[in-house]
Amino acid sequence: MSVMRTLQEVLADRENGRLAALCAQRDIDLLVLFGSARRDPHRAGDVDVAYSFTHGRHHPHLEVVNAFGERYGDHVDVMSLEGANPVARYAALGGGEILVESTPQKFVLSQIAAWGEFIDTQKFRDAELERLAR
Numbered sequence: 001m002s003v004m005r006t007l008q009e010v011l012a013d014r015e016n017g018r019l020a021a022l023c024a025q026r027d028i029d030l031l032v033l034f035g036s037a038r039r040d041p042h043r044a045g046d047v048d049v050a051y052s053f054t055h056g057r058h059h060p061h062l063e064v065v066n067a068f069g070e071r072y073g074d075h076v077d078v079m080s081l082e083g084a085n086p087v088a089r090y091a092a093l094g095g096g097e098i099l100v101e102s103t104p105q106k107f108v109l110s111q112i113a114a115w116g117e118f119i120d121t122q123k124f125r126d127a128e129l130e131r132l133a134r
Helices: 003-016 018-025 061-072 086-094 106-120 122-133
Strands: 028-034 047-053 076-080 097-101
Touching (some): 003 047, 018 061
């Protein structure tokens, strides 16, 4: 299956409820599309999605990756928002598109938190770049 076809299936499943059901089975209450498939789907190398669990719930990341891989194939790249570093989390949420949001306002609240963490940790990234430049 091509990247474009994978994206079309993901978006169709968002509309018909299959994507929400897949997420509910794994206690995922936020799923976001981001990256090249969001910006320029015709040139995308994969379909990037990021997920967050319902508060207090958790499944192994590999289980989530396998579930999406079984449904959509090898062109899906799955990232845990809880496990991502501040730059990756901000990248996913800053320009992401909601695919599934079971907890009201979780997306916007996660965006705000990601932005704050990104800003708060900028000084450490700057210091590391300065150190590497020496």
